[in-house]
Amino acid sequence: MSKKRILLQFDTDSHASVFDAIVAMDAGIDRLLQYSNVKPEQVRDLVHGAMYTRGPQDLNRTAIFIGGSNVVHGEQLYRNAIDTMFDPFRVSVMIDCNGSNSTAAAAVLSAARHVNLEGSCALVLAATGPVGQRVAKILANEKCKVYLSSRSVERSQECVDALVAQGVASSRLAAISSNDEVWSSKALEESQMVFACGAAGVKLLTAEGLAQGKGLKVAIDLNAVPPLGIEGVGLMDKGVEREGRFDYGALGVGGLKMKIHKASVAALFETNGKTIDCQEMMGIGRDIIARETPVL
Amino acid sequence: MSKKRILLQFDTDSHASVFDAIVAMDAGIDRLLQYSNVKPEQVRDLVHGAMYTRGPQDLNRTAIFIGGSNVVHGEQLYRNAIDTMFDPFRVSVMIDCNGSNSTAAAAVLSAARHVNLEGSCALVLAATGPVGQRVAKILANEKCKVYLSSRSVERSQECVDALVAQGVASSRLAAISSNDEVWSSKALEESQMVFACGAAGVKLLTAEGLAQGKGLKVAIDLNAVPPLGIEGVGLMDKGVEREGRFDYGALGVGGLKMKIHKASVAALFETNGKTIDCQEMMGIGRDIIARETPVL
Amino acid sequence: MSKKRILLQFDTDSHASVFDAIVAMDAGIDRLLQYSNVKPEQVRDLVHGAMYTRGPQDLNRTAIFIGGSNVVHGEQLYRNAIDTMFDPFRVSVMIDCNGSNSTAAAAVLSAARHVNLEGSCALVLAATGPVGQRVAKILANEKCKVYLSSRSVERSQECVDALVAQGVASSRLAAISSNDEVWSSKALEESQMVFACGAAGVKLLTAEGLAQGKGLKVAIDLNAVPPLGIEGVGLMDKGVEREGRFDYGALGVGGLKMKIHKASVAALFETNGKTIDCQEMMGIGRDIIARETPVL
Numbered sequence: 001m002s003k004k005r006i007l008l009q010f011d012t013d014s015h016a017s018v019f020d021a022i023v024a025m026d027a028g029i030d031r032l033l034q035y036s037n038v039k040p041e042q043v044r045d046l047v048h049g050a051m052y053t054r055g056p057q058d059l060n061r062t063a064i065f066i067g068g069s070n071v072v073h074g075e076q077l078y079r080n081a082i083d084t085m086f087d088p089f090r091v092s093v094m095i096d097c098n099g100s101n102s103t104a105a106a107a108v109l110s111a112a113r114h115v116n117l118e119g120s121c122a123l124v125l126a127a128t129g130p131v132g133q134r135v136a137k138i139l140a141n142e143k144c145k146v147y148l149s150s151r152s153v154e155r156s157q158e159c160v161d162a163l164v165a166q167g168v169a170s171s172r173l174a175a176i177s178s179n180d181e182v183w184s185s186k187a188l189e190e191s192q193m194v195f196a197c198g199a200a201g202v203k204l205l206t207a208e209g210l211a212q213g214k215g216l217k218v219a220i221d222l223n224a225v226p227p228l229g230i231e232g233v234g235l236m237d238k239g240v241e242r243e244g245r246f247d248y249g250a251l252g253v254g255g256l257k258m259k260i261h262k263a264s265v266a267a268l269f270e271t272n273g274k275t276i277d278c279q280e281m282m283g284i285g286r287d288i289i290a291r292e293t294p295v296l
Numbered sequence: 297m298s299k300k301r302i303l304l305q306f307d308t309d310s311h312a313s314v315f316d317a318i319v320a321m322d323a324g325i326d327r328l329l330q331y332s333n334v335k336p337e338q339v340r341d342l343v344h345g346a347m348y349t350r351g352p353q354d355l356n357r358t359a360i361f362i363g364g365s366n367v368v369h370g371e372q373l374y375r376n377a378i379d380t381m382f383d384p385f386r387v388s389v390m391i392d393c394n395g396s397n398s399t400a401a402a403a404v405l406s407a408a409r410h411v412n413l414e415g416s417c418a419l420v421l422a423a424t425g426p427v428g429q430r431v432a433k434i435l436a437n438e439k440c441k442v443y444l445s446s447r448s449v450e451r452s453q454e455c456v457d458a459l460v461a462q463g464v465a466s467s468r469l470a471a472i473s474s475n476d477e478v479w480s481s482k483a484l485e486e487s488q489m490v491f492a493c494g495a496a497g498v499k500l501l502t503a504e505g506l507a508q509g510k511g512l513k514v515a516i517d518l519n520a521v522p523p524l525g526i527e528g529v530g531l532m533d534k535g536v537e538r539e540g541r542f543d544y545g546a547l548g549v550g551g552l553k554m555k556i557h558k559a560s561v562a563a564l565f566e567t568n569g570k571t572i573d574c575q576e577m578m579g580i581g582r583d584i585i586a587r588e589t590p591v592l
Numbered sequence: 593m594s595k596k597r598i599l600l601q602f603d604t605d606s607h608a609s610v611f612d613a614i615v616a617m618d619a620g621i622d623r624l625l626q627y628s629n630v631k632p633e634q635v636r637d638l639v640h641g642a643m644y645t646r647g648p649q650d651l652n653r654t655a656i657f658i659g660g661s662n663v664v665h666g667e668q669l670y671r672n673a674i675d676t677m678f679d680p681f682r683v684s685v686m687i688d689c690n691g692s693n694s695t696a697a698a699a700v701l702s703a704a705r706h707v708n709l710e711g712s713c714a715l716v717l718a719a720t721g722p723v724g725q726r727v728a729k730i731l732a733n734e735k736c737k738v739y740l741s742s743r744s745v746e747r748s749q750e751c752v753d754a755l756v757a758q759g760v761a762s763s764r765l766a767a768i769s770s771n772d773e774v775w776s777s778k779a780l781e782e783s784q785m786v787f788a789c790g791a792a793g794v795k796l797l798t799a800e801g802l803a804q805g806k807g808l809k810v811a812i813d814l815n816a817v818p819p820l821g822i823e824g825v826g827l828m829d830k831g832v833e834r835e836g837r838f839d840y841g842a843l844g845v846g847g848l849k850m851k852i853h854k855a856s857v858a859a860l861f862e863t864n865g866k867t868i869d870c871q872e873m874m875g876i877g878r879d880i881i882a883r884e885t886p887v888l
Contacts, residue, residue, distance in 0.1 A: 004617050008610060015331050015338060018304060018345025022358065025300050025327055026350065031617055033626065034329065035607050042607060049610025053850075054618070062614065258349075311627050311634060314600060314641025318654065321596050321623055322646065330625065554645075 004030035012068030027265035043080040056088040063092040063268035071097040071130040090273035104134030105281035106257035117142040122193040125204040132197030140172040147187035153177035188213040196229030207231040224250035300326035308364030323561035339376040352384040359388040359564035367393040367426040386569035400430030401577035402553035413438040418489040421500040428493035436468040443483035449473035484509040492525030503527040520546035596622035604660030619857035635672040648680040655684040655860035663689040663722040682865035696726030697873035698849035709734040714785040717796040724789030732764040739779035745769035780805040788821030799823040816842035
């Protein structure tokens with residue numbers, strides 16, 4: 001009898017995410033072990049417990065999910081988990097703090113239904129937040145030019161620098177301020193895609209602003225709480241055509257996001273030693289879309 | 297394949313109740329997620345995690361159980377959980393802090409085996425405690441007249457006022473003090489039922505006092521730790537006849553209490569959006585009794 | 593349908609051991625309830641929850657595992673759990689804090705492959721630690737003479753006194769200091785077995801020291817982190833012959849330790865009311881070895 005598929009949920013919050021737990025169960029795992037309030041320095045001992053209980057031939061039946069509302073702390077857990085392991089004692093690890101990775105992947109893949117990413121240009125509003133950073137990173141790695149916008153150009157630049165430090169090509173990233181009308185207009189005019197990645201209830205782009213984007217093929221608003229981030233884009237929009245654009249709201253992206261999240265958990269158990277963050281989720285999401293698209 | 301039945305156990309204590317967890321598993325749920333030390337202000341995020349993971353058609357496969365030793369805090373969690381949800385994103389919620397709801401329902405239903413509740417009269421001793429309050433509430437809603445007794449008539453009256461605020465008919469509730477011999481005697485003489493709902497090891501009614509209740513058909517003592525709450529009633533009594541009365545001790549009521557608890561957990565998954573507290577447990581308990589009673 | 597086999601994991605650490613949880617699942621339990629940060633004074637309520645939910649006829653389907661890195665606190669939990677229960681409301685309880693019990697049993701059973709324990713002599717290095725104490729206790733109960741060595745003879749003597757208080761025959765225990773060359777030499781020369789039970793990375797016996805043990809049949813080093821505790825014994829050694837000795841390293845003992853741990857968890861559910869610590873694990877380990885040894 002093969003061993004139970006056990007997922008360890010490491011969460012930085014005082015209560016491990018209910019959402020992540022239920023998705024994990026629906027992804028087909030056998031047993032969930034929830035660990036809340038996990039600190040970076042506690043990861044090593046927890047991971048040792050996962051490495052040394054089952055023989056290497058069974059380590060694909062144990063995996064780690066890292067979540068929680070603090071994305072920065074979650075990233076530390078993720079790095080510490082990976083750094084603790086060595087061959088052949090590796091289990092798979094996935095990170096999706098607050099859904100930021102699966103949301104970013106789903107947003108970019110939604111845009112990719114309408115735009116050939118390579119060589120195109122995108123404006124990412126509120127690019128310094130967890131989702132915005134990841135959208136920008138994925139796009140640049142897909143060979144887009146990306147304008148990263150936030151209220152402060154300094155913070156936008158910090159975000160660019162952080163992405164470059166992660167190996168993203170600096171030539172594809174440009175930091176701008178949303179208060180700088182000249183650059184904002186230029187970015188909008190140049191872009192085929194705009195992504196609003198702001199906090200709940202912050203309007204990032206007015207209808208007039210949106211109309212400036214003559215070349216926009218896609219507008220994606222990831223804010224789920226009114227007022228929405230892009231005026232005129234609906235919460236439920238899923239490729240709604242307006243003015244030559246395809247519009248997506250948070251719930252319109254949510255279905256694909258959920259599928260990516262669930263498929264990523266399932267992928268953890270395919271083999272041991274996998275690491276899954278937003279970049280790997282792009283591949284997982286592309287497979288989902290390919291399976292759903294009828295072959296003509 | 298239908299989705300796993302997941303129960304979220306929200307508990308106000310630092311360790312979520314072992315008792316409630318085991319009952320839940322024996323009630324046939326598939327997966328339990330235990331959350332301890334839950335504060336009222338944390339309920340919203342936890343409930344959101346339950347609302348938004350599965351589609352509305354599957355929400356009857358997720359439910360919430362609220363427990364813990366602090367009944368007042370538990371009630372806040374219960375209200376906050378219900379207030380957080382809206383159609384069609386509702387999951388079922390049940391509250392049974394320290395077993396107070398299932399115990400109260402089982403006690404009243406035990407009495408109802410011998411007394412026609414409507415129009416009869418009951419004396420509830422230590423009525424200001426969690427179980428006492430619930431016994432009084434259920435009885436009044438069953439159209440009994442209820443004397444709520446505690447050492448202080450002011451506290452009895454506060455309890456009456458609280459029940460009236462919950463919609464119980466004030467005409468059926470009377471606050472008395474256990475130190476007031478005139479009223480205590482009057483209540484005993486008028487009652488067909490007496491319930492002792494006090495803290496462990498507090499004697500609430502002496503043998504002489506009990507003998508004053510000439511019209512008593514039922515005496516129920518819910519205290520499980522000696523000295524018992526009603527002198528002369530045994531811990532294991534389950535409808536033992538004495539002096540024309542049927543007596544019940546805590547363990548004699550316990551079997552039905554346990555069945556109600558378990559059936560209530562199972563009922564959470566029949567449809568989504570159910571709310572189960574002591575009042576709903578009366579119906580669940582009646583169904584259990586009806587199934588167990590042979591049809592002549 | 594028989595009830596689920598539920599294991600309660602009581603752990604003294606802020607996160608209940610991942611290792612113990614995974615082993616429990618691989619031992620065939622149905623459901624695990626993890627309780628972390630458990631204090632001795634909290635055990636009673638938790639155990640009550642286990643005692644009173646299922647009828648006595650089903651109590652062999654609920655059991656308690658006590659673990660965590662603090663062995664002294666774990667022992668308190670274990671005693672409190674046992675003291676809370678009474679017939680017929682007993683569930684089985686096992687203690688294996690940091691694996692100290694299963695490791696000690698596996699070490700002694702490894703030695704017993706080569707030495708007839710009764711009447712032989714053993715030197716236990718770092719005998720005051722959790723594993724060392726247990727190795728010494730088991731050996732003395734198997735009628736070995738045991739030298740308990742630590743840097744301070746006073747601490748060695750405290751350990752002897754503690755074992756005597758637990759009922760071990762004082763005539764079989766001798767406290768020595770590792771700094772006392774005369775006694776250390778005498779112990780080495782007299783012993784057929786030497787066990788190194790020290791903290792990670794502390795060398796307890798040099799190659800020259802080991803060579804003094806002319807009568808040694810077995811050398812077992814339970815330290816898994818270099819530098820190893822006995823110079824010349826390899827981490828993976830599993831009965832490697834050297835100079836007429838059979839040598840075992842931590843990983844060489846680890847396979848049997850893991851089997852004992854797993855079989856002990858399974859044994860909890862054979863009947864209710866079992867208590868399993870290092871002494872019971874000896875019997876469980878002997879059964880494992882007997883089953884593995886081909887009958888000629």
